[in-house]
Structures are given as C-alpha cells and as structure tokens.
Amino acid sequence: MTAARWLVRRLLLTVVVMLGAATVAFAGLQLTPGDPARVILGSTTPSPEQVEQVRHELAFDRPVPVQYGLFIGRLAKGDLGRSYQLREPVGALIGDQAWSSALLALTGFATALTAATVLAVATAGRRPALRRLSMGLELIAISTPGFWVGALLLTFFAFRWHLFPVAGGSGPEALVLPSATLALGLVGVYAQVMREGMERALDEPFVLTARARGGGETSVRLRHALRHALIPLITISGWSVGALLSGAVVVETIFSRQGIGRVMAAAIASRDLPVVTGVILLSALAFSLINMAVDGLYRIVDPRLRESAL
Amino acid sequence: MRGDQGTDPKDAPPAEGGALLAVENLRVSFGSGGSRVDAVRGVGFTLRARECLAVVGESGSGKSVTARALLGLAGPGSSVAAGRLELEGEDLTRAGDRRWRELRGRRIGMVLQDALSSLDPVRTVGAEIGETLRNHRTVPRQARQDRVVSLLKRVHVPDPGLRARQYPHQLSGGLRQRALIASAVAADPAVLIADEPTTALDVTVQAQILDLLTAMKAAGTAVLLISHDLSVVARFADRIAVMYQGAFVEEGPAEDVLGSPAHPYTRRLLAAVPGVRRRGARLAPSEPGGDLAGITTACGYAPRCPLAEARCREHVPPLVAIGPAHGARCWRTDDEEPAQTLDTAVTGRGRRDEAVIEVSGLTKAFRGPDRRHRPAVEGVSLTVHAGETLGVVGESGSGKSTLAALVMGLLEPDDGSVRFLGEPWSRVPEPSRRSRRGRIQLVHQDPLASFDPRYTVERIVGEALGSPGRRAVRRRRDQITELLHRVGLDPALLTRHPRELSGGQRQRVAIARALAPGPDAIVCDEPVSALDVSVQAQILDLFVDLRDELDVALLFISHDLGVIHHISDRVIVMREAVVVEAGPVEQIFRDPRHDYTRSLLAAVPRPEARTDTTPTH
Structure with missing residues (x-):
C-alpha cells in the first residue's frame, strides 16, 4: 500500500471516530437528568414562558432524531454551540485553552523524552552502578503522585528560591515547573521502556556486526540500538501524550494555569454541556491524530512495516 | 566489554613467513569462581595471505568464541588471555579499546551467519556498507556512495545501485549474504573471519558464496572459516582444525584431515555427513553414553570415544605428528574404530505395499x-x-x-x-x-516453536496421547516413558521444559509426540x-x-x-x-x-x- 492511500484511509477513519464520539456525547446530553434550559437561564426561578422560549430556540422541543440531525449538521459546519454559562462560542472558548494545554503537554513530553534517551543510552547494558541508581530513581519518579511533585517544586523553586513564578503567567519561565512536573511522571516509564528495548537490540547479531566494522560504543548505540528501542517507546508515548492533552487537570490546577483540563472540570461541575461536548470532540480528534502519527512513525522507524497492510 | 588481554606480553619478532595472524595459547573464559566456564582452552594457529584455515566443530565447541576473541569482541563477562596474538606483526594483547576499533573492519573483518539478523533491519544495505567506510574514513564522504555501489558490484550483486537503497528484508538470502560480505571487506581488511557464512542458505546459493570467498582468497585475503559442516569446509579450506570442547584436537592440510583423519572425533564428524557413500549405513555409531556432564577427563572426548583408555582420562594427550603439518591430540591415532554393524535391515521399502x-x-x-x-x-x-x-x-x-x-x-x-x-x-x-x-503427524524444523514453553516434556508427549489435562497425563506415565525410550531419551527428562533441552533432545521429543497417537x-x-x-x-x-x-x-x-x-x-x-x-x-x-x-x-x-x-x- 502506498503512503498516500494509507493517509487517505486513516483520515476517513478519523472522521468515523469523530462521528462516534459526537454521537456518544449527544447521547450523554440526552441522558443527563435536568433541563438544559434551566441551566441556561441561571439560578433565578424562570417563568414557564421563558423556559419554553429557550427550549424552542435551542430546538429542545423537537423529536430526538431531529435534534441529533441538527447537532451533527452544526458540527459538520464547525459550530460547537455556545456555552450555557459564559455565553461564548464553545470553539473560541476551547481554542484559547487548548493551545496552553498543548504547549504544556508537548514541553513535558519533550523533556521526558530527552531525559529518558540520555539515561537509556548511558546505562543500557553497561555501568552497573549508574544503571542501578538510575533504575531506582525511575521507580521513585513513577510511583510519586504528580500533585505532590508539583507542590514540592513550587515550594522550593518558586516560594523559597524565587526562580520561577508561583502561578499563572504566560512567558516561557511559567512553563518550566509545570512541564517538569509532567515530565517527572513520564521519564521513569520512558527510560525503562527504552533501556529494555536497547538491551534487547544490543544482544542482536547486527550489533556485533556493527562493532566488527570498527564502530565505537556511542555510534553503535545511536545508529543501531536506539532506533530499535524507539518502536515500543512510540507506542507508549502516543498513549501518554493523548492523555496529557486532555487531562493535565492536576498540574493545571496546582500551577493555576489555563488549560483544557480545567475548562473540562469546571464545565462538568456546572453542567455546561456544550463545553463538555466540545472537549470530548477535541480529545477524540487529538487521540485520532496522535494515533495516526504513531502509526506513521512506526513506518518511518521500521521499514519492514511499510510493506504490510494497515 | 573486553576482558583483560595479555598475561604474557613478550616482545614478539615481526611475523615470520608472511603470517598475517599468529595466535598462541588463546584462552577465553566466562564468569569467575565456581561458575567459571572455559570456552577456549589454549588454541594456537597461524594464518597467511591467500590461505584459508577452517575451524570445524559442533555447537558449543568454542569456535565462535575463538572468532570473536580475535576481534576483541568476546563479549561481556569474558576474560581473554593469549600467549601471543599478532595481527600483521602487531601485538594485540596490548591493544587498547581505541586501537581495537581502528583494526576492526580495517585490518580484520567478520561475516556472521544469517545476514537477515546480522544486517540492521531498519537501515538500508548501502548505509550498512557505508558505515565501515565512515568508521575508517577510507574514502571521502562524497565518494562514499559510489564506493558502496562498486563494492556491491565486486561481490556480484546485480543492480547494485538499487540494492544499496533497499533494506535487508527486501533482498534474497544469497544477496543479503553478499551484502554482508561487502560490508565486512569494505575497508579491505587483510584477514576475514567468516562464522558459518553459508549455513542458512540453499545449496546453489551456498556454492556461489563459497566461490565468492574463494575469489577473495585468491586476491590475497586470509580467511578464517568457522563451520560445523565438514562438507562445506572441504571445498574451500587449505587447512582444517577440528575443535572439540575449546581445543583443537586435530589440525592439518585439508586433504590429509579429510582423507586420513587421525582423531576419533574427526572420524565421527566425517561419518556423520550423509552422502552418496553412506547410504544404508548408520551415521552415528552408538556411544559409550552415560552422563557426560559429570565426568571430568583429561581428554575432553574420552567419555564419547570408543577407543578411550585409562590414560585418556588421566592425562592430556600430546600433539601427535601424523604427517607434514598434520597432527592430532590423541594417543590412539593409529587404531581403527571397531566397525559398527547394522543392527536393523535398512532396506525395507513398500513392504506392505499399501x-x-x-x-x-x-x-x-x-x-x-x-x-x-x-x-x-x-x-x-x-x-x-x-x-x-x-x-x-x-x-x-x-x-x-x-x-x-x-x-x-x-x-x-x-x-x-x-x-x-x-x-x-x-x-x-x-x-x-x-x-x-x-x-498423520507433523515434525517441524524448529521444535522449540512447536512446543508450549510452559509444558513439561511429559505433558507435551502426554497431550498427544489424546488425554488433555495434567492429571490424565500423569496416569499415562508408563506409555510416555516407553515413547521416550523409543526415541532414545532418558525418562529423567520427563519433568524438564523445552528450553532446558538441547536441539537434538528437542527434536527427539517432537518425534515422540508425533509417534504418540500411533x-x-x-x-x-x-x-x-x-x-x-x-x-x-x-x-x-x-x-x-x-x-x-x-x-x-x-x-x-x-x-x-x-x-x-x-x-x-x-x-x-x-x-x-x-x-x-x-x-x-x-x-x-x-x-x-x-x-x-x-x-x-x-x-x-x-x-x-x-x-x-x-x-x-
């Protein structure tokens, strides 16, 4: 299968996934108890006429299949509706926040990936003392909850040493502590997966051959072993980046950052259903695209996969 | 990586008689203390230009470890010592890591078995060959690609420009092996070590690869060929060394070793080759047998040797000269083995005509x-x-x-x-x-892959008797033991798992399983x-x-x-x-x-x- 055909097929599949996510979100809306019209009108006891008017405006008085059709039709045009609470278009509301979340997730991921690569290349199959120390620290990093790490980092780097802002902010220095918190949670897993992959690759005959050609230790590791260790790593990073994009709630809350996670938490608490739907769709889209990127990366890293079908 | 090289660094004179590689008393061991395993125990030889020495032995005899030690790649946890280890007159027992890297690929190259796993599957063939050039900077960067193509041409790969851009899995077994050879000789090493270079190949492809190696030898390369197969070696080697349990038991010119083998082990290896002459005869004479692992003898082959005497178990036999440059470590080189008579009539074809x-x-x-x-x-x-x-x-x-x-x-x-x-x-x-x-039953090439790794031998055979389940299998122990006996396995193996068996034992278990349903x-x-x-x-x-x-x-x-x-x-x-x-x-x-x-x-x-x-x- 050629790369172009593969891409078209994956994009079509993405559309199907989005449709599925939209349908689930719509069903969730229908099944949630309570009248959305009353949520929109707020805490003041509205008159039945007001409620009826809102219901009519939003087509809540039409049969469910018609509502579903209207909902999908609006989505197809890119209209996610308006927030009940903030009275703003959901698209604009989420868009602002999504950028902040994506930035955090990507810097966290990149930091973790870099650190894990250095650890794995330095300790896979050699330097037993350093390897043991690194593995011990990785285990601690994996088992420490993010909120505690975040609090510790804040205590020392922000409150005591004033190196970084305590909360909010938009410059790059505001990104350091939150992304470090995220990275610490990931680096342990990444380093272990990579080290294991590299150690398996270093036992292969092609590594012996590379050494027999006069390759130095570093070049053997970087040119040969690392690429084989990337395959399991890509699998696990696809999952973890997707999870970061849609759910860095804890870190965003601790560092008082804007972000999708916080928008989602607030929307659920106040039953702001269009916003919830929007976040669900955004997460579905993010996961679909990341999965596509992951499958594409497999094909780049391992040429043997290029010939096999989907 | 490398163990401690050189216990005896003496000032060696320049290699005599054009010897490219000179080895004396090479010893390689793994582990230490009680778990120490001596893989190579005092191997020595010289190798000249345009010459091929073949080292022959069964798996576990130490021949691959010997090859790797010559490149300083004996592996983690190994310790290497040599009385003398010289490459083109240079004393390698004192070479440091950096010097070894300069030598590998440049002065001494290596080709391994199975090019599919010996070439990096995620890199193109051209990148793999180019790596040797890059490591040793033998050609300027711009000329590297052209050199790769001309190297592929030199090993007779058709359409070399295309092949250089392809990945190993896109090439046939023969072309892959050629590409691997090209990567080993890219920087023109004087010595080429080929470890089972043709084992996984079809006969016609095997013949082509051997021809290619012959041409390289004729062009001046010294080749150390490692193989378990005497028939492959016969075609190509000038001298043959037979290795058993980490030591050369016989060494000499190829004609002499093949024509008049002196050591009982060499004779057995020759007899084991199925061929035109041997039809109707047994290939493997019955052995004295017994538990080989527990016996420590001076001559490693004594427990399996039909000619073994008391002195074989007490003293290491000296190197006995048999002819010019032909010697064997055995006291009984003159004695013929007792003839093995056939215990079954082998010509029973179509007896029932059904x-x-x-x-x-x-x-x-x-x-x-x-x-x-x-x-x-x-x-x-x-x-x-x-x-x-x-x-x-x-x-x-x-x-x-x-x-x-x-x-x-x-x-x-x-x-x-x-x-x-x-x-x-x-x-x-x-x-x-x-x-x-x-x-109707099936016996595979790879028995290990056809066994459930969690099953014991008893259960593997027992399930085939038609009674699944652990308890039912236990009731059938008599039948299972009889089947194992029939295929020549010790019933003590009943509780072993497939991984704990040797290749031959596994295939015997697979045969016992095939026989179980009658x-x-x-x-x-x-x-x-x-x-x-x-x-x-x-x-x-x-x-x-x-x-x-x-x-x-x-x-x-x-x-x-x-x-x-x-x-x-x-x-x-x-x-x-x-x-x-x-x-x-x-x-x-x-x-x-x-x-x-x-x-x-x-x-x-x-x-x-x-x-x-x-x-x-």
Missing part, C-alpha cells in the same frame, strides 16, 4: 503483495506407501512447505485431491477428518536442518529405525540433498511449485534427467570428493 498418502494434481495459489495469484504448488502428484520414505527436495520458495500443509489437511487445495488411507482427505468437512487426524504417516518438514551434523546424524538414524520398526510412511522434506539421499526410497524434486523430476533415489542421484536436478547435485559439497575446484579468477 498406499498411505495419495496426492493427485494438487494445486494451490496464494495472492502476492502485488495482488497477483502465484501458484505455490502446481499439479503435484505423489504416493507414499507404508514403511516407505518419499523425499521432497527443492530450494526455499519451491513450494515444499505448502505441499506439507496440504498433505496435512491444514490448507485446502484449489484443485486436485489428497487421499489418506484410501479415503478422501482434502475437501471434506473437518469433523469427518477429526477422527483420523491423529494418524500414526500411519509422518510429514517431516526440514526436521534436521537446524541441527549440527553430528546431531543430525543421530536423528536421521532414529527416523530410519522408526520407519522400519513401525512401518510408518514418511514424507520427508529437505533442501539438503545428502539428507534426502540418505533417508529416501523415492525422491521428487520441486522447483517453482512444480515437480521437475521424480523417481527412485538411486536413479535420481546417479542419472539425473532434468537440468535443475543436475545443477543441484553439482552444487552439493562433499567431503570425500575434494577436487581442485579453484576458480580461475
């Missing part, structure tokens, strides 16, 4: 990656009688394994039919086949291809015995003509899905009609037929 498997006009096609249907088996007809062996020979891709799957009823044919025990076997619903399933036919798909020559000999003997005792029909698939000749009564030769020749084994081998059969036979290396086949390059 056709067990009848195949007519069998055709099966598969859809290739380009969506075109390609026949894997086309119009094949054959019959196997009880107590008879039909050999199926052909190169990889000729459709042999598809034929096996069709005969087993694991694939349905597109056309034609299979009959088993006189009744239809193909294109019948599975439930009507199920009651007869046990009567089959009328056994389909053997390359059952000895993964085994050393000496183990292969034992398994072939076992097949012959079982066939004659049980009157079972064997459909025996192999790419090895020696094996096919030894075991078969009749032979079919397959090429590209069709049978090109069929007939009694003597006729096919003595008077082949088809050109393809002739070319196959011509490519077979034989230890007894060493001729001066030095190509004129």
